[in-house]
Amino acid sequence: xxxxxxxxxxxxxxxxxxxxxxxxxxxxxxxxxxxxxxxxxxxxxxxxxxxxxxxxxxxxxxxxxxxxxxxxxxxxxxxxxxxxxxxxxxxxxxxxxxxxxxxxxxxxxxxxxxxxxxxxxxxxxxxxxxxxxxxxxxxxxxxxxxxxxxxxxxxxxxxxxxxxxxxxxxxxxxxxxxxxxxxxxxxxxxxxxxxxxxxxxxxxxxxxxxxxxxxxxxxxxxxxxxxxxxxxxxxxxxxxxxxxxxxxxxxxxxxxxxxxxxxxxxxxxxxxxxxxxxxxxxxxxxxxxxxxxxxxxxxxxxxxxxxxxxxxxxxxxxxxxxxxxxxxx
Amino acid sequence: xxxxxxxxxxxxxxxxxxxxxxxxxxxxxxxxxxxxxxxxxxxxxxxxxxxxxxxxxxxxxxxxxxxxxxxxxxxxxxxxxxxxxxxxxxxxxxxxxxxxxxxxxxxxxxxxxxxxxxxxxxxxxxxxxxxxxxxxxxxxxxxxxxxxxxxxxxxxxxxxxxxxxxxxxxxxxxxxxxxxxxxxxxxxxxxxxxxxxxxxxxxxxxxxxxxxxxxxxxxxxxxxxxxxxxxxxxxxxxxxxxxxxxxxxxxxxxxxxxxxxxxxxxxxxxxxxxxxxxxxxxxxxxxxxxxxxxxxxxxxxxxxxxxxxxxxxxxxxxxxxxxxxxxxxxxxxxxxxxxxxxxxxxxxxxxxxxxxxxxxxxxxxxxxxxxxxxxxxxxxxxxxxxxxxxxxxxxxxxxxxxxxxxxxxxxxxxxxxxxxxxxxxxxxxx
Amino acid sequence: xxxxxxxxxxxxxxxxxxxxxxxxxxxxxxxxxxxxxxxxxxxxxxxxxxxxxxxxxxxxxxxxxxxxxxxxxxxxxxxxxxxxxxxxxxxxxxxxxxxxxxxxxxxxxxxxxxxxxxxxxxxxxxxxxxxxxxxxxxxxxxxxxxxxxxxxxxxxxxxxxxxxxxxxxxxxxx
Numbered sequence: 001x002x003x004x005x006x007x008x009x010x011x012x013x014x015x016x017x018x019x020x021x022x023x024x025x026x027x028x029x030x031x032x033x034x035x036x037x038x039x040x041x042x043x044x045x046x047x048x049x050x051x052x053x054x055x056x057x058x059x060x061x062x063x064x065x066x067x068x069x070x071x072x073x074x075x076x077x078x079x080x081x082x083x084x085x086x087x088x089x090x091x092x093x094x095x096x097x098x099x100x101x102x103x104x105x106x107x108x109x110x111x112x113x114x115x116x117x118x119x120x121x122x123x124x125x126x127x128x129x130x131x132x133x134x135x136x137x138x139x140x141x142x143x144x145x146x147x148x149x150x151x152x153x154x155x156x157x158x159x160x161x162x163x164x165x166x167x168x169x170x171x172x173x174x175x176x177x178x179x180x181x182x183x184x185x186x187x188x189x190x191x192x193x194x195x196x197x198x199x200x201x202x203x204x205x206x207x208x209x210x211x212x213x214x215x216x217x218x219x220x221x222x223x224x225x226x227x228x229x230x231x232x233x234x235x236x237x238x239x240x241x242x243x244x245x246x247x248x249x250x251x252x253x254x255x256x257x258x259x260x261x262x263x264x265x266x267x268x269x270x271x272x273x274x275x276x277x278x279x280x281x282x283x284x285x286x287x288x289x290x291x292x293x294x295x296x297x298x299x300x301x302x303x304x305x306x307x308x309x310x311x312x313x314x315x316x317x318x319x320x321x322x323x324x325x326x327x328x329x
Numbered sequence: 330x331x332x333x334x335x336x337x338x339x340x341x342x343x344x345x346x347x348x349x350x351x352x353x354x355x356x357x358x359x360x361x362x363x364x365x366x367x368x369x370x371x372x373x374x375x376x377x378x379x380x381x382x383x384x385x386x387x388x389x390x391x392x393x394x395x396x397x398x399x400x401x402x403x404x405x406x407x408x409x410x411x412x413x414x415x416x417x418x419x420x421x422x423x424x425x426x427x428x429x430x431x432x433x434x435x436x437x438x439x440x441x442x443x444x445x446x447x448x449x450x451x452x453x454x455x456x457x458x459x460x461x462x463x464x465x466x467x468x469x470x471x472x473x474x475x476x477x478x479x480x481x482x483x484x485x486x487x488x489x490x491x492x493x494x495x496x497x498x499x500x501x502x503x504x505x506x507x508x509x510x511x512x513x514x515x516x517x518x519x520x521x522x523x524x525x526x527x528x529x530x531x532x533x534x535x536x537x538x539x540x541x542x543x544x545x546x547x548x549x550x551x552x553x554x555x556x557x558x559x560x561x562x563x564x565x566x567x568x569x570x571x572x573x574x575x576x577x578x579x580x581x582x583x584x585x586x587x588x589x590x591x592x593x594x595x596x597x598x599x600x601x602x603x604x605x606x607x608x609x610x611x612x613x614x615x616x617x618x619x620x621x622x623x624x625x626x627x628x629x630x631x632x633x634x635x636x637x638x639x640x641x642x643x644x645x646x647x648x649x650x651x652x653x654x655x656x657x658x659x660x661x662x663x664x665x666x667x668x669x670x671x672x673x674x675x676x677x678x679x680x681x682x683x684x685x686x687x688x689x690x691x692x693x694x695x696x697x698x699x700x701x702x703x704x705x706x707x708x709x710x711x712x713x714x715x716x717x718x719x720x721x722x723x724x725x726x727x728x729x730x731x732x733x734x735x736x737x738x739x740x741x742x743x744x745x746x747x748x749x750x751x752x753x754x755x756x757x758x759x
Numbered sequence: 760x761x762x763x764x765x766x767x768x769x770x771x772x773x774x775x776x777x778x779x780x781x782x783x784x785x786x787x788x789x790x791x792x793x794x795x796x797x798x799x800x801x802x803x804x805x806x807x808x809x810x811x812x813x814x815x816x817x818x819x820x821x822x823x824x825x826x827x828x829x830x831x832x833x834x835x836x837x838x839x840x841x842x843x844x845x846x847x848x849x850x851x852x853x854x855x856x857x858x859x860x861x862x863x864x865x866x867x868x869x870x871x872x873x874x875x876x877x878x879x880x881x882x883x884x885x886x887x888x889x890x891x892x893x894x895x896x897x898x899x900x901x902x903x904x905x906x907x908x909x910x911x912x913x914x915x916x917x918x919x920x921x922x923x924x925x926x927x928x929x930x931x932x933x
Contacts, residue, residue: 036459124340128690205526207453294526295453297691372894380905380913415782415790426785546815546868559815564835564843566786639780642790642833642847644817653833655820671818676868 009093010084017083020275021236022046027279028287035291046236050229058225063122071117072223072230075110079237082106086241087248089270091167098164100152103245104145107200110238111137114231118219129218132298133209139305140199143313147189150317151249154182157324169248177323185319186250192313193246197285200242204289205296205304243278243285251277337365342693344373349694351702355682359690367682379669386663387413387634388627392483394654397670398703399480400443403436404647405654405670406485411567412654413487416641417634424619425489426569427612432475432484433645434605434612435502438509439468440648441598441605444701445517448595451698452530457520464513467505474498487630488623499613506606514602521595522583531592535696537684538589545680548650548673550597551700553579555589561646572615573608591692591699631663649673649701674703760838762789765810765846772806773799790845797850801860804832807846808865811836816862819872821880823907827851828882830859832869852882854909861887879906 025046033040042048060068084094085103092099111133118130151174156163158172174186199206210218223231255273256266296304338359344352352373358366378397382390394409395402407429414421442465449457469479475498476482484490494502520527537547542555552559560577562570578600580586580593587593624630640657650673659666677700685696766777776794781787795803807814817833829851836844852859861884862869873884874893881904884890895905904911 036456037463038459124338127338128340291456293454294449294457294530296526296529297689299689300529370893372896375894383906383908411782415780415788418783420783423785543813543815544867546817546866557813559837559843564837565788565845566842567784567788569785571786640792641780642845644845651817653817655818655831655833657822667820667822669818669820671872675871679868679871 006093010080013088013093014080014083016271017088017237017240018233021240022050024240024279024282025236028282031283031287032291035287050233053224053229053232054226056225058227059222061122061222064222065120067116067120068222069227071113071120072227072234075113075117075234076230076237078106078110078113079234079241082110082241083237085166086244087166087169087252088244089254089272089274090267091165091170095162095165095167097162099166100148100164103166103241104141104148107238107242108137108141110234114219117223117231118221121222123222125221126219129209129221133219135298135302136199136202136206136208139302140196143192143305143309144196146310146313146317147192148245148249150320151186151189154320154324166245166248169252170254173252174250179323181319181323185316185323188312188316188319190250192309192316193249194281194285195309197242197246197281198289199301199305201239201282201286203286204293206301207290207295208298208301239282239286240278243282244274247274247277247281251281340690342697349697349702353678353702355693355697357685357690357693364685364688364690364693367685369678369682371678382665382668384664386631387487387665388631390665390668391486394668394670395481395483398672400440400703401436401647401649401652401672402481403432403484404645404652405672406483407433408643408645408647408652408654408670409656409668410485410487410643411645412641412643412656413634414641415643416639416656416658417637419488419623419633421489421568421623422619422621423569423617425621427616428490428494428621429485430569430573431494431502431609431612432472432482432490434608435468435472437605437648438602439465439472440701441602442468444598444648444698445521445595447701448531448591448695448698449520449527451694452527454526461517464509467508471498471501471505474501486622486627487634489621491622493621502609503613506609509602509606514599517599517602521599528592530695531595531699532590533588534591534692535681535685535688535699536588536590537680541684542589542680545683546676547680548677549646549648549701550594550601551650551677551680553577553597554587554594556581556587561644561651565644567645569612570608573611575604575608578604591695594699634658635661635663647673649703650677672703674700678702760836760844762791762844765836765844766791768810769793769803769806773803775799775803786842788842788845790847792847792849794849797852797859800848800850801862801865803848804862804865807834807836811838813837814866816866816868819869819876821876821882821906823880823909824851825908827853828857828880830876830882832862857882858885859883860885863888878904880904881907881911 023043023046026041026043029045030040030043082103085092085099085106096102115130115133115137118126118133152163152168154177155168155172155174158177160168160171162168174182198204202208202210210220220228220231254266254270256262256269259269261269340357340359342349342355342357344354354370354373356368356370357364378393382393385393391406391409395406397405413419442461446458446461446465449455449461472482473479475492475494476484477492484492537551537555539555539557541547542552542557547555547557556579558577558579560575561567562575563577578597580596580600583596583600584593624633637658638660640655643654643656645652652670652672654671655667655669656665657667681696681700685693688696762779766779769775770777773795778792780790780792793803814837815835817835820831820833822829822831829849832848832850834846834848836846838844850859857880859882861873863873863886870887870889871893873887874889874891876882877884877887877890878892878895892899902911903913905913
């Protein structure tokens with residue numbers, strides 16, 4: 001019974017999230033176009049793109065090996081698994097003792113699978129794109145993990161049963177503690193996470209691996225047809241999951257307590273409210289960022305991460321730790 | 330055992346690449362992300378213009394020369410007429426010279442706005458592309474009102490210009506200049522002089538030191554950005570420009586520092602936009618009332634040119650640099666014995682290829698976009714040819730037939746025969 | 760430096776034919792045309808570099824003049840305040856022995872123009888650092904020089920077009 005419920009819930013969430021993330025894609029393109037004084041494509045454009053890509057022929061280069069065809073399927077599988085561990089208005093479906101670690105691992109795994117797919121395609125552009133992706137991946141994990149664990153530790157002191165699970169984010173939130181050190185530390189970590197989100201989605205400053213004008217779409221240079229459609233879908237799912245993490249950490253309030261409903265209706269209402277919050281965070285981090293800035297060089301972006309964002313993350317973590325250990329006041 | 334193993338990878342950029350507007354092939358040898366050697370192969374846009382030119386007369390060449398390039402079409406037209414006028418000793422009335430200066434500066438404005446957008450796109454800053462091309466629409470509307478066409482407005486003829494600028498055009502142009510001064514130029518300056526992304530990407534990218542720019546004879550904003558003060562309109566005292574107060578513009582007047590990188594070239598272009606607007610206003614103040622053509626009809630010009638002899642060289646400053654045309658007369662016939670042109674992208678390409686050694690790969694599209702490559706101009710010599718054997722060459726009749734059949738699928742009532750359209754002084758047949 | 764001074768200095772050192780041409784514009788522009796034999800040619804170019812190290816090399820115009828091939832080189836010499844000097848140097852070589860010394864070491868920017876004239880006219884530049892083809896495709900037949908007017912030019916079989924504009928017939932045949 002439990003297994004059946006979980007499977008049905010997972011499939012339902014997968015369908016819902018793919019629909020919603022493609023809707024967000026269309027909305028984002030429309031908003032960016034309006035910011036650039038153009039009209040922009042219709043709202044359902046990503047659906048048309050997806051259907052058209054699926055119906056086109058997939059060209060397989062002569063110099064590729066078997067991993068070329070396997071990578072899109074693996075990436076989509078990893079994204080669906082990632083959905084089982086994301087907080088979406090309530091705790092993740094497969095919440096266990098250490099699901100934070102599984103979440104971080106799966107995020108890195110999706111990027112890694114893209115790199116493998118790029119390298120096995122045999123194109124020199126894809127090789128350069130893969131190099132850049134690996135460097136960006138290594139740089140953005142450190143501040144994110146530091147911040148995430150600091151916040152989880154702080155929340156765990158309020159008494160939860162599974163400190164390393166993403167459920168704790170829904171049992172207490174970081175703003176109700178109220179001490180000045182925590183508030184300041186959390187604000188610093190919020191800024192760090194907004195940059196991390198932009199870098200995870202690869203927009204604006206960090207649109208480096210898939211730089212269209214420099215390396216002709218980088219890792220995706222040789223993909224077409226069905227494979228490209230699967231990669232794009234897994235990208236959209238990853239966007240949604242990363243934004244869900246940021247929303248759950250910093251803005252986890254739900255509507256169902258105020259409306260007094262419970263049961264399945266509560267879950268649905270929470271899900272929709274969470275989706276709206278995800279759209280707002282993605283608007284700040286993706287649309288605005290993309291319309292306002294250009295692309296940095298890879299050395300400059302790596303420099304930005306290791307010198308500025310990592311130090312901000314360390315400062316935020318130290319503030320929270322000082323609060324935990326109760327050294328001051 | 331401290332030897333570093335270097336893997337050298339050869340990457341082709343082009344012929345078809347999202348960063349290039351026109352096909353050319355750069356073969357770049359890389360070590361990681363550092364460039365070791367750049368090799369250029371041209372010839373993808375070869376159309377056989379010089380061979381055609383040996384079989385046309387002077388007036389037909391006016392139209393042929395104009396279609397070398399879309400963005401600098403007026404510059405080629407102008408240079409060719411200067412070469413022919415020098416060869417035959419023809420005088421041009423003063424009002425025609427002023428009109429030529431005005432249209433030349435309008436073309437310069439539209440070409441520089443285009444290039445600002447292209448460089449913005451090359452660094453991933455799409456908003457700059459869309460907004461600057463939106464601003465460019467105003468100039469294109471004016472050029473269409475004066476010349477009848479957004480590109481390839483055939484304004485020049487041998488001995489003057491074809492159409493006059495009337496009062497209503499003058500009001501529109503002055504209105505446009507006011508609009509640009511108040512609304513567009515402050516934004517352009519804010520982006521290209523002060524924006525942090527632009528400065529982070531364009532500073533110290535694609536640096537061409539002054540020595541290399543001199544050796545490889547770079548032209549136009551590429552050379553002026555490296556600190557060489559030369560401008561054909563100033564050095565050659567061309568036409569009526571010395572009275573309009575023209576000077577070469579270097580980045581020293583805007584930022585005070587000359588480094589020869591992409592940022593400096595964009596600063597030079599922004600400076601030239603300001604200068605073009607001032608020149609147009611001064612030209613309107615000083616323009617006299619006069620006739621605009623020396624010969625009332627083209628046949629009269631042809632008759633006079635049949636008797637000319639000698640050779641003439643015409644030079645002009647296109648938006649990209651120095652354009653030079655050479656015409657040699659064939660006394661007794663109505664066509665030249667030899668016509669040759671060279672446009673500024675050719676030496677600029679080689680200068681930037683030499684200067685890219687030691688830079689990063691990410692800077693290659695930006696550096697190439699910053700010299701404003703116009704390769705339709707570069708590949709203009711040789712031959713109409715068929716690669717014997719392997720491919721089937723479609724003649725114009727075949728292409729016409731294919732396109733008519735496609736229209737027939739949509740609308741079966743079309744009655745059209747695949748006949749090429751010809752005329753006496755018409756366009757060019759390829 | 761005015762054109763007369765330059766002409767005087769060159770005539771002192773080399774045996775050349777010089778004439779000037781002037782345009783008939785508001786500010787008349789003088790151009791200096793120098794005809795020199797190919798033996799003295801490289802010395803003359805080196806002398807120009809001594810006079811003005813900033814000299815700009817513009818173009819090489821190769822022509823087929825019937826029994827000999829000529830090449831015209833255009834230079835621009837910059838002076839302080841006066842308009843720059845525009846100099847055109849003409850050398851020629853017979854068709855049986857089409858060799859002209861290359862300027863690759865004096866003006867590095869002349870190498871692309873020399874490559875272009877090598878493939879289009881068949882002039883062989885001695886000492887050129889990079890003799891590959893520039894514009895023509897690699898499978899273009901050797902020995903055919905497109906811009907020549909004699910038998911080595913383009914043969915009529917290689918031309919495929921829709922017809923001359925004056926002589927077009929109803930069906931558009933050649």
